[in-house]
Amino acid sequence: MSAKVVVIYSGGMDSFTVLNKAIKQGFDVYAVSFNYGQRHNKELSYAATVCERLGIEHKVIDISSVNQVLGGSALTDDIDVPEGHYEEESMKTTVVPNRNMMMLSIAVAYAVAIEAEAVYFGAHSGDHAIYPDCRTEFVEAMNAVCKIANYQAVEVRAPYLDCSKIDILADGIDMKLDYALTWTCYNGREKACGKCGACQERLEAFSENKLSDPLEYEV
Template identity: 45%
Template sequence: METKKDTILILSGGMDSVTLLYDYKERIALAISFDYGSNHNAKEIPFARLHCERLGIEHIVIPLDFMGKYFESSLLQGSEAIPEGHYADENMKSTVVPFRNGIMLSIAVGMAESRELQYVMMANHGGDHTIYPDCRPDFVAAFDAAAHAGTYNGVHLISPYTNITKGQIAARGKELGINYAETWSCYKGGDKHCGKCGTCVERKEALADAGIPDPTEYE
């Protein structure tokens, strides 16, 4: 029996969402990337497009220019503003883009209702909880309830990786045969991964935890 294509995936082009794309490829009808003016959007989005083309999944990019103009975040202020260190460090809070997931999910839910699709999916994980309020289980539950209540077809939010680590996601990617060289993590968005920002440190740890030789080219 063929799996129904009933889901929209928010796809950045990073390790987590690319893994989710392959993990649930049979049910993803559409993947959406958002260009919100971050340093690394230009690096991530081409990888999102590459994987969707490979899998034959429709992919669109929606611009959110206003976030770069009006929101305060080091992620929107150029590579020199990005702090170095581990995600657990206090200074990493500067990389929070206020309510980013809430905004993106709202658009995706509207798209799902417009296309009569039942689910929206995002790739938050357990390691995000410390820094990002809109990645935590209570946010996921609240947004799922709001999406279901606010749409005629009762759209639901699915976030399968909420309570697992990035290392466990990488291990799943290893099972799926994903080449993580075809993903982007670095918040600085240079020609190569910097190797020092929170996302680079987390990427290195996740690949090591999964027993995957790191294919990333670092500065």
């Protein structure tokens, strides 16, 4: 019987690649997505479609009520999503306080319940400058805590922690993944905006890999 792992799966291209990587490594994968009140919750429908196609267990956890005690993020509040490539000052408005710690905590609890050995998530080097909860020191600290927080040790794994989105896409292309099944844009409109930092980074990854993005864009 294959070892079980839980994958935090947003529906975006990074977590999509992580999900498929874990499957190809031979693990019995359980996906968990989170509704935290994000305006780009279109990604959750993409996640559901992928999991149905792959025939894997998929849980969607609603933690949107936590926004009662959070504030100040363009991803959840009535604040304009910044446009342009990732720059620290502008992109700070897209930080959701403690998001990854909350998600990892719940995913680890799920892993304990199903006796999974690890939780995977899609932190990568392109997020390090902007998002503190995607940095190496955070992942290492969470891994240490999650190994002792329960009677069952659960490892936190971020396989692309030292990779760029360009590298992640290259790995996914090697796995012959279809990125039309992913959503990245911070705006949850019919088409991707092409202007926000998430879109800009995604488009750059495709350009650097000499590929065209299969998603439709407004611009």
